[in-house]
Amino acid sequence: MTASHSATPSTKPDASTFISDHRAVDRTKLSQMYQHYIETKEKYPHAMLLYRVGDFFECYFEDAVTLAQQLELVLTSKQAGEQGRVAMSGVPHHSWERYATLLVEKGYAVVICDQVEDAAEAAGRLVRREITRILTPGTLLEDGMLKASRNNYLAAVVIAGEHWGLAYADISTGEFLTTQASNLEHLTQELMRLQPSEVLIPTNAPDLGSLLRPGEKSEHLPECLPPSFCYALRSQVPFSQGEARAKLLQKFKVRSLEGLGCDRLPLAVRAAGGLLEYLEDTQKDHPVFLQALRTYTITDYLIVDNQTRRNLEITQTVRDGTFHGSLLWALDRTSTAMGGRALRRWLLQPLLDIKGIRARQDTIAELIENTPLRQDLRQLLRQIYDLERLTGRAGSGTANARDLVALADSLARLPELASLVADTRSPFLKALQKVPPVLSELAEKLHANLVESPPIHLTEGGLIRQGVNSLLDERKITVEGDQQWIANLEVDERAKTGIPTLKVGYNKTFGYYISISRAKADSVPSNYIRKQTLTNEERYITPELKEREARILSARDDLNQLEYEIFTALRDEVGTHGSEIRILSRAVAAADVLCGLAELGVHQGYCRPEMVAGREILVVDGRHPVVEQSLPAGFFVPNSTQLGSRELGVGSSEENSPLPTPHSPLPTPHSPLPTPHSPLPDLIILTGPNASGKSCYLRQVGLIQLMAQIGSFVPASSAKLGVCDRIFTRVGAVDDLATGQSTFMVEMNETANILNHATERSLVLLDEIGRGTATFDGLSIAWAVAEYLAVDIRARTIFATHYHELNELAAMLPNVANYQVTVKELPDQIIFLHQVQPGGADKSYGIEAGRLAGLPAVVIQRAKQVMGQIEKHSKIAMGLQSLD
Numbered sequence: 001m002t003a004s005h006s007a008t009p010s011t012k013p014d015a016s017t018f019i020s021d022h023r024a025v026d027r028t029k030l031s032q033m034y035q036h037y038i039e040t041k042e043k044y045p046h047a048m049l050l051y052r053v054g055d056f057f058e059c060y061f062e063d064a065v066t067l068a069q070q071l072e073l074v075l076t077s078k079q080a081g082e083q084g085r086v087a088m089s090g091v092p093h094h095s096w097e098r099y100a101t102l103l104v105e106k107g108y109a110v111v112i113c114d115q116v117e118d119a120a121e122a123a124g125r126l127v128r129r130e131i132t133r134i135l136t137p138g139t140l141l142e143d144g145m146l147k148a149s150r151n152n153y154l155a156a157v158v159i160a161g162e163h164w165g166l167a168y169a170d171i172s173t174g175e176f177l178t179t180q181a182s183n184l185e186h187l188t189q190e191l192m193r194l195q196p197s198e199v200l201i202p203t204n205a206p207d208l209g210s211l212l213r214p215g216e217k218s219e220h221l222p223e224c225l226p227p228s229f230c231y232a233l234r235s236q237v238p239f240s241q242g243e244a245r246a247k248l249l250q251k252f253k254v255r256s257l258e259g260l261g262c263d264r265l266p267l268a269v270r271a272a273g274g275l276l277e278y279l280e281d282t283q284k285d286h287p288v289f290l291q292a293l294r295t296y297t298i299t300d301y302l303i304v305d306n307q308t309r310r311n312l313e314i315t316q317t318v319r320d321g322t323f324h325g326s327l328l329w330a331l332d333r334t335s336t337a338m339g340g341r342a343l344r345r346w347l348l349q350p351l352l353d354i355k356g357i358r359a360r361q362d363t364i365a366e367l368i369e370n371t372p373l374r375q376d377l378r379q380l381l382r383q384i385y386d387l388e389r390l391t392g393r394a395g396s397g398t399a400n401a402r403d404l405v406a407l408a409d410s411l412a413r414l415p416e417l418a419s420l421v422a423d424t425r426s427p428f429l430k431a432l433q434k435v436p437p438v439l440s441e442l443a444e445k446l447h448a449n450l451v452e453s454p455p456i457h458l459t460e461g462g463l464i465r466q467g468v469n470s471l472l473d474e475r476k477i478t479v480e481g482d483q484q485w486i487a488n489l490e491v492d493e494r495a496k497t498g499i500p501t502l503k504v505g506y507n508k509t510f511g512y513y514i515s516i517s518r519a520k521a522d523s524v525p526s527n528y529i530r531k532q533t534l535t536n537e538e539r540y541i542t543p544e545l546k547e548r549e550a551r552i553l554s555a556r557d558d559l560n561q562l563e564y565e566i567f568t569a570l571r572d573e574v575g576t577h578g579s580e581i582r583i584l585s586r587a588v589a590a591a592d593v594l595c596g597l598a599e600l601g602v603h604q605g606y607c608r609p610e611m612v613a614g615r616e617i618l619v620v621d622g623r624h625p626v627v628e629q630s631l632p633a634g635f636f637v638p639n640s641t642q643l644g645s646r647e648l649g650v651g652s653s654e655e656n657s658p659l660p661t662p663h664s665p666l667p668t669p670h671s672p673l674p675t676p677h678s679p680l681p682d683l684i685i686l687t688g689p690n691a692s693g694k695s696c697y698l699r700q701v702g703l704i705q706l707m708a709q710i711g712s713f714v715p716a717s718s719a720k721l722g723v724c725d726r727i728f729t730r731v732g733a734v735d736d737l738a739t740g741q742s743t744f745m746v747e748m749n750e751t752a753n754i755l756n757h758a759t760e761r762s763l764v765l766l767d768e769i770g771r772g773t774a775t776f777d778g779l780s781i782a783w784a785v786a787e788y789l790a791v792d793i794r795a796r797t798i799f800a801t802h803y804h805e806l807n808e809l810a811a812m813l814p815n816v817a818n819y820q821v822t823v824k825e826l827p828d829q830i831i832f833l834h835q836v837q838p839g840g841a842d843k844s845y846g847i848e849a850g851r852l853a854g855l856p857a858v859v860i861q862r863a864k865q866v867m868g869q870i871e872k873h874s875k876i877a878m879g880l881q882s883l884d
């Protein structure tokens, strides 16, 4: 590697000494290669062009500057003909994938222009180069560029007023879905759920084809699209109804879109068609194999907005964004990459349909009951590689021989899986029984053709077994014979010359040679022709050796070419079975998720929740699934929950005593605590000292509900749960500096969103409201919000607060109850019991918490004095008292 290519931090070069703008050059003065570079670059003005020159991929002009800056490489220059020096930066050819991945992760599209012939073949003329790959964040296939545990989505969006269409595909797994809905907020939420790597938007922007990197602003980016994604600006044409429809009909070889479920969804069709066109445009040489388009409806699933997903730490923690400590981390016992991705999808899209939930529960129950089946399945699943992605790579012609061997190994396991589940009742497991015989035959064929551990490179031979192809075998015998001749040559020549250190060697530049130490150089035979002199040795050739070499090299090239052809035919054959393999992959993924959940249920002592159509959330001895796993066994204190049992408008008149109308004068006090026979509350005011466990309890209830709606068993001794339509959370906000919003404004926006969208079927979890403003304002808002949720909406709500005044609501509203997290107060310390019990706390122990945190004693003393005074003269307390 030359210094100019080394991956060391860039130093600031003197830009006046070279040209870094390709438009500023006189092309006629550039040497031929640079002319070709510019021609190629102009076809892909918005991508980084990596151009193969010998052992490096190089960038010139502005791309060189970007490459050096983004990847901290040295920026240097290169003589480009009479024109002078141009900016240059480069990376070693064997590690281009690593550098391309980094660029793609930073939101760049990368075009690979490779040499497609040997420099020697070109013999003086310009080496032939071609575009071999176009990489954009949403169209990756390469193993090393994708995260095994998550899908890599390419999305396309079409917006028409308040209506929108969204299509998305993972080209590595073949998933392709589309939907249409109204309300742009839902579009934002859907994109946040998917976290696409790239989003296509049709625009009239002048710089079509460009890729906006995350955070990059553009007037062409509609406001409802979150700035955190990469956006590709595309022409409107492929997103038009006519073009898009035609593209879909042609791709899926159907006469109407009815079968795909989107014939009446014009925006969904336009988005899907535009996405297909993009794939054709960027993946010319790597045809993308997609499964039939599926149409879905966002309201068929539990809506968990982004805020709630974050607060409940479903896929990553709030504190540091890590996977470790998230719900997914706590639940994932899957054995395959496909199962891991499916579990993530399930968690991000829980069900509303009780039947669907119960079907998953039934399978988990069966797998829990049948321990041998569960264990055997898990054991076998561990031996199955990523069939979805291996098939995708085979279909697009990017799979190597190791991929095909892994695929064959996995396909060969499918009949074993099928026989394991022969007696199952579960439709999920039954799906594994249907292994088309053609797939077993394919596995056999791949095993019979490919060697057990083939090399990564496809053009250097060593891929195909003996006996597969007679021509190949013949050529192998010739090459082996020639190699033996070379091996014998060393022995013969040593004997002839009497030089025991004589060796026969090979290198790429000189081919085969005879090497003799310089000390013996005088005694070489006369037919030796000296070729190279090194410090300690002389290298020779003989006419005979060269003749043999030509034969060997040409035979070897032929051999390698034939092996490559046999290999690509096999790979294409795998591609033709893509659909069958992917159908089974999905079955394997679902079985794996359910097996993992069963395993988890057994080891963590989870129960099967009874899913009902009503509104109740009844949990006996519930636990937080993540905190429980982070604490030593037995340390977590279980707590029960009873919320919202009454069906609205149903039941006895006694049970359904009318609630006060919104904002009517507050009613007279009611019994503050629910007795076993009294109706269960819709809203719980939860008080308790700092760090007693309020937040943990809130989240526990939300997580149990969410787990139940993916069909999982839950951490509790028993549970009866009505299906929720949405889960909302509001948890201590942080300043949103990016949008310039204060803590309080973020909090109010989130609260407004909840009050505007929650229904009596929703679960609302509020962790403090109104703390970011003056005490009176905060308390008043908290009171009004609680009242609105309990009276106007009647959403099932847990409201954790340090405003003990809210406890008075329970005395006035029949569907509000007070609970507290208890502590034991000793003379010089507080013991956290983490028990949630009926009743309201009357103390916060905030000053005590300050003492424990190390505030100076005088400050603590003074704080106690001030508190005494406030309590004595508290207008808040007086005001509320007067409501009685």
Ligand SMILES: Nc1ncnc2c1ncn2[C@@H]1O[C@H](COP(=O)(O)OP(=O)(O)OP(=O)(O)O)[C@@H](O)[C@H]1O
Pocket: 627, 635, 636, 637, 638, 639, 688, 689, 690, 691, 692, 693, 694, 695, 696, 697, 821, 834, 835
């Ligand atoms: N049920 C429980 N069993 C055991 N430990 C618990 C339980 N609940 C909470 N904890 C522990 O107590 C710690 C504090 O809990 P949490 O953050 O929920 O308190 P909090 O009442 O919300 O505090 P604050 O009012 O200061 O926000 C947690 O980190 C957790 O480790």
